[in-house]
Structures are given as structure tokens and as C-alpha cells.
Amino acid sequence: MRTSSIIVRRAALLAATFFVAVPFPHANAAEPAKTPRHALVIGNSKYPVGELLNPRNDASAIAERLRAAGFSVTLKLDARRRELADAIRDFGQILDRDKGIGVFYYAGHALQLNWRNFLVPVDAKIKKKTDIQAETVDISLLIDSINRTRNPLNLIILDACRNNPFGPDFRTDDKGLSQLDAPPGTFIAYATAPGNTAEDGDGTHGLYTDNLLKEMQTPGAPIEDVFKRVRLAVRRASEGGQIPWESTSLESDFSFLPGQTPRDKAKEFEADLATWQQLRAAQSIAELEAFIRLRPNGKFAELAQFRLDHLLAAKGEKPIAPRTPTVEACVPGSSSASTAYSGKPVPFKVGERYDYRRSDLLTGAEKEKLSSKVSKIENDEVSFDDGKTVTDLFGNNVRAPDGRKWTPYQFFINDYQVGKRWQAQFLVTLADGKQVNNTFDLRVAGRERITLPAGTYDVFRIEATGTNLSNGTTLERTVWIAPEKMRGFVAMESLVRRGATVLEGERIELIEYAAGGWGFSGDTGFKSSY
Numbered sequence: 001m002r003t004s005s006i007i008v009r010r011a012a013l014l015a016a017t018f019f020v021a022v023p024f025p026h027a028n029a030a031e032p033a034k035t036p037r038h039a040l041v042i043g044n045s046k047y048p049v050g051e052l053l054n055p056r057n058d059a060s061a062i063a064e065r066l067r068a069a070g071f072s073v074t075l076k077l078d079a080r081r082r083e084l085a086d087a088i089r090d091f092g093q094i095l096d097r098d099k100g101i102g103v104f105y106y107a108g109h110a111l112q113l114n115w116r117n118f119l120v121p122v123d124a125k126i127k128k129k130t131d132i133q134a135e136t137v138d139i140s141l142l143i144d145s146i147n148r149t150r151n152p153l154n155l156i157i158l159d160a161c162r163n164n165p166f167g168p169d170f171r172t173d174d175k176g177l178s179q180l181d182a183p184p185g186t187f188i189a190y191a192t193a194p195g196n197t198a199e200d201g202d203g204t205h206g207l208y209t210d211n212l213l214k215e216m217q218t219p220g221a222p223i224e225d226v227f228k229r230v231r232l233a234v235r236r237a238s239e240g241g242q243i244p245w246e247s248t249s250l251e252s253d254f255s256f257l258p259g260q261t262p263r264d265k266a267k268e269f270e271a272d273l274a275t276w277q278q279l280r281a282a283q284s285i286a287e288l289e290a291f292i293r294l295r296p297n298g299k300f301a302e303l304a305q306f307r308l309d310h311l312l313a314a315k316g317e318k319p320i321a322p323r324t325p326t327v328e329a330c331v332p333g334s335s336s337a338s339t340a341y342s343g344k345p346v347p348f349k350v351g352e353r354y355d356y357r358r359s360d361l362l363t364g365a366e367k368e369k370l371s372s373k374v375s376k377i378e379n380d381e382v383s384f385d386d387g388k389t390v391t392d393l394f395g396n397n398v399r400a401p402d403g404r405k406w407t408p409y410q411f412f413i414n415d416y417q418v419g420k421r422w423q424a425q426f427l428v429t430l431a432d433g434k435q436v437n438n439t440f441d442l443r444v445a446g447r448e449r450i451t452l453p454a455g456t457y458d459v460f461r462i463e464a465t466g467t468n469l470s471n472g473t474t475l476e477r478t479v480w481i482a483p484e485k486m487r488g489f490v491a492m493e494s495l496v497r498r499g500a501t502v503l504e505g506e507r508i509e510l511i512e513y514a515a516g517g518w519g520f521s522g523d524t525g526f527k528s529s530y
Helices: 006-017 055-068 081-098 129-135 140-149 207-215 223-238 265-279 285-294 301-314
Strands: 037-043 072-077 101-107 110-113 116-119 154-159 186-190 245-248 353-360 366-378 381-384 389-392 397-399 421-429 435-452 455-468 474-481 491-498 501-514
Touching: 037 055, 037 081, 055 072, 055 101, 055 154, 055 207, 072 081, 081 101, 081 140, 101 140, 110 129, 140 154, 154 207, 186 223, 207 223, 223 245, 223 285, 265 285, 265 301, 285 301, 366 501, 435 474, 435 501
Parallel strands: 037 072, 037 101, 101 154, 154 186
Antiparallel strands: 110 116, 186 245, 353 366, 353 501, 366 381, 381 389, 389 397, 421 435, 435 455, 455 474, 474 491, 491 501
């Protein structure tokens, strides 16, 4: 039989069990005490085809910052091919010997070919594509070295996406670098999005490294916060022409400098929720920027980032789009397993209909069929089935037919990237007035292709964990979404546990989908997809 919105059912499962987060391993795993720190820093400027202004300065300054942070640093300036390759091999051997924390920084020319990335030494002579492997250093040499060490944590920073240095004699169809898979325990940071180029800069340092040098000095700042602040600063300074990019598989915490103040997470959430309730309709770019800088990985950072995107677009910003490979083009270790996805999900549309099948995950028995239809979209709310259910523009619950209400939260977000992690927290007000506090830890675990009764979709796989604060049960949830096709999820699996015992499980999968005729109704104030 058909009932009301599947989103009501999703809401029921959330609210009925009152889930609170179980952190991913990286969230609580402290950096090992007195772990050796090693860094290899490369700055290539003196190319015979045209000298770059800043890589030597950038690398020297980064080396100084890392030494101040307790790293043993090997600095190479204007490295030739043999020297560059040998330095990378030696770096891997040191990490393998000490099992220490490793940082690799490279500033200079680099290029991609067939989704593989190559660092360009200063003695490279490239006139055709077949010269690339012989004249450059494949970054897989670094990745392979790190993979073999099994050390606790690595950071790879590539400020390496300058324009083609070889002039009209050499052309490549692929600009910038291709996104790499981050090996286990590794954070990879790019000066700009995949398939795009970065500015060398006119000052002492390049735009990206200049901001990185500033953020590295923040005591106790988690590595993810550092690079999200860098991304915001570079984007604003370049008016969207350069947007840094990250890929991560970190399993432990890391900060360049000690000094993080203990956090009262309950009070932090209360303060952030109150602030976001005021800012969610804000017209002030400065206020949104300040909020994001304060909590780059906060419980409302994704919502705030979307609001900022909207305001910047209204002022004429046209941000660059990442270029990522198709599933068929992916080679393990060379690029992330993702389809060509621009990072701009399609919005909900009036008339759009989702039909799902709900079944017992443990037995496979079908429980019921569910259907929901978008009837209205206004401001930042989406109404299903004439208002019986309301969500935000991402698909997160707002109101349910039984009277439950949710504070704003970000289980579903706007910007999905493989390796991305974020948190969701919200208060559910029940019909009897009782409030329940819920949190989730989420990550985009992969990009894959799945086949359902409704068809075959290239999807992001999202993994989330939570805990019921009131009764101690935990939730394991996996959601598959195809944001370039639809806003609603295509499949969801949930397990409820008490300790090692599975109490219940269910699977919801799309059996039919009908696209709506148009998007927003009325003056929403949100013309880009949320």
C-alpha cells in the first residue's frame, strides 16, 4: 500500500530512536605523544621556459613554519628530476623507519595526463605528451612510498597548478591536476579544484600558500579547520577564480601547533544554533564569513556555506567548477572514484514524485510501499503531499504530520566529495513538548554505481553513525544519493544496535521516480540549488 512521504518515515526512524553521534575513529583518536615529525618541502621556480616568482619563497617559508612546529625538514629548491625522485624515496624511507607524521609540500609546475599527476622538475624538457613520464616525476612515487610506510598520518600539500610552462610547442587537454585518492591516514590539499589552475601571485608568496602560512599559526587548530579557512580566504580573494580542494582519509587528529582549549560541546551547539537561527536569512557576507571561520567544521557550516554561496552569486561571483573523472576513467591510486560531477546538485522540483519500497534488512521481507510528491517550494522549505511533510532544500526534516519539529541541521548537504566528513546535530520537539538532542557523524565513503528497481545510478555512498542518548542504542546508517539526478536519496539502510546485538534493521530503496515540471515557487531567495 502507499502511505505518506518516505521522508516522514525517515523522520520517524530518526525521532523515535533519538540518535546521538558515535564519532568516527579520527574524531577521538589523539595524535600519538612524541611521534617523530618529518617534512619534505620542494620549491621549484627556475624553469628555463619561464621562472616562477613565488615557489622558492613559498617553500622556504613553509619549511620555517614546519620547523617551528617540531618537524625535521628537508628543503629542496629548484630540484632537478633525479634529485626530486631521490628526495621522495628518502622521505618514504625515513617515515618507514620512524613511523612518524609526514608532511610533503610542493610548489612549482605540475600537470596531469590521463588522470595521473606529474611534478615538473626544473630540468624538464617537454615538447610532446610522450615526454612527460621521462621528464617529470609521477606523484604515484610519493603515494606508493607513503602506502608502504603505514605511519600514523600524512599530509600532502600541492600548490602546483600553474599554467602550462612549455609554451605553444606543448599542449595538453587537461588543465591543473587530477584529484587523487587519499591513502589511509592521509590528507591531500590542492591549491585549487581538480582540472583548474592556481595563481602564482604578485607578492612575496602565492595566494594559496600566503593564506596557509597564516592559518598554520593558529594554536590547536585541527587540520581540517586550517584548510577550510584557507579555502574561504582564497576563494574570496580570487572572487571564485581559485577554490582550494581537499581529499582526506584521516583516522586521527592533527594540528600544527598545540594549544586547543577544551570545548563544552553542549554549550557550543546551543550558541551556534542560536547564531545560525539569526544568520540563516542573513544578507551580510561578512557575518557569514565570520561564522564559518569560527566553526569551519561546525554543525551549521554547510548551511552557512550555501547561504554565502547564494549571496556571492548575487554579487556576480562565478566560481570555478571541479573536473573529476568518470567511473570508467578511474584508476585506483591515481584519481578518486567519482563520476563527472560539478558539485551543484539539482534542486527539488514541484511535481517530483518518489516511490520507495521499505523492507526488513534482516529478513528481506517487504513491509510497505511509500510515495511522496513535492507540492510546493517556498523560501527555504519544501512541502510534500500538500504540506503533510516539510523539509529544507537539502531534504532534512522540518515538520512531520504528527506534530514533530526539527531545528535546522545538515544530515544532507549541498557539496558532496569523496572523503568529506561533517556533523549534524538537531533538537526534535515531540508532540508532547519533550525535546530530544540528536547528533550524527557523517562521511562520504565512496563513489559507486548501483542498480535499483528504479534504474541504475552513479551515487555517493554516505556512512553515518549515531547513538540514542536516552537508551544507549546505536545507529549505523548508509545512504546512497545521486545529487546530479535528484535531491531525494535513492537508497538507505539502517541498523539499530544495543552493544553487539542488532535490534532492528531496514532498507528503503527507490522503485520509481518521476521528475517534476519546475523548481521553485514564489520568491525563494535561493536561486541556486540547495
